[in-house]
Amino acid sequence: MDFRLTEDQRALRAGVRELLARRFPRDALRAAVEGDGALDRGLWRELGAAGFFALRLPEAEGGVGLGLPEAVLVFEEAGRVLLPGPLVATHLAAGVVPGAAEGEVVVTAVDGGLVEWLDEADVVTGDVGGAVPVRSVDPLTPLHRVPLPTTGGAGAAEPLLTTEVAGLLSAAEQVGSAGATAEMAVAHAKSRTQFGAAIGSFQAVKHLCAGMLVRTEVARAAVYAAAVTRDPVEIAGAKLLADEAAVACARDCLQVHGGMGFTWEADVHLHLKRAWVRGERWMSAAVAEETVAAAL
Incomplete structure (x- = not known):
């Protein structure tokens, strides 16, 4: 069995790396760290237009029609440049939450009693009642803590967040x-x-x-x-x-x-x-x- 990346997968990785180098270089990272904590909605929409969030949606539903291996390559590139924002939650919400696939909507979610980018999110999955801000060690990941439910895990009722x-x-x-x-x-x-x-x-x-x-x-x-x-x-x-x-x-x-x-x-x-x-x-x-x- 050949586990090497295919030509299409290498091209996908190179394309994402080029996009992020152009739209989120080091000076943009430093500006975000020193900024007001707002999410760059223009960049978010550009990610949506590039298929970042709709990567695993079927083409018949307006997605790119690729699989989890390709999504892993894309998220690896995001990790290289410390791309901020609730990327995982919005990606998983594509096709479930209207506007998420296109990058028009920012989706965040409760996980383990924590929720990131709560103030910037348009849609939140999970119960955020009683959410209180907590000091995050990462200046580009604002966090809130929410009370864990007495039964079931946080966000367990949300099927999109596997x-x-x-x-x-x-x-x-x-x-x-x-x-x-x-x-x-x-x-x-x-x-x-x-x-x-x-x-x-x-x-x-x-x-x-x-x-x-x-x-x-x-x-x-x-x-x-x-x-x-x-x-x-x-x-x-x-x-x-x-x-x-x-x-x-x-x-x-x-x-x-x-x-x-x-x-x-x-x-x-x-x-x-x-x-x-x-x-x-x-x-x-x-x-x-x-x-x-x-x-x-």
Whole structure:
């Protein structure tokens, strides 16, 4: 069996990367961090026009007609650039909530007692009664906490928010973030010099960068495989690996950057904070671990 990406899949990934490089480059990321916290509705509509949200809708329903493996590739690219907004919820709402597929409507959802981008959302799935704002470590993921129901899980009555698919798409974002921080670390290790040599020539730095590559590739392989099988246990395992890769790679990238990595001007801390938030959303580690353990 050939698990390599097809020509169409590579073209899809390249097209999304080109779109995001044009519409959400680093200066746009920094502007969003320093802005008023509003979601860029123009970018949201452009994502809709490009098929980001309608990717898995049948063509007969106005969608692109692709599958979960292609959606994973798209969300991986979103994770690379830290694209903000309730991407997973809006993607899953396409074809269910009018306007979601086209990017005309922003959809968010309750998950595990948390809801992101509540003030900017047009539609919220799940009960947000008693929602209170909480301080988010990620400046581009505003959060509210809502009381958990006494019976059933938060948002359990909403069929569009399947935990497995949401968890896998979140895992794909984590893989994209892990890959980005690994590349950032390597680039810095090549350009930063100490004692007359690039720090990338030092064995300790080489080991950090090699470890980042291994974690990212293992997580990516798990996410891609789970997208093909759609097996709930494999998805849970992929989410665990992707969460670990995103957090660990960001930490190691920060280490490679040294003291500069702790400053606001470095992007690595944004990746670390987003990875922390994603780790608690859409199949947290506790839920994923229980899913894997139950199958052993």
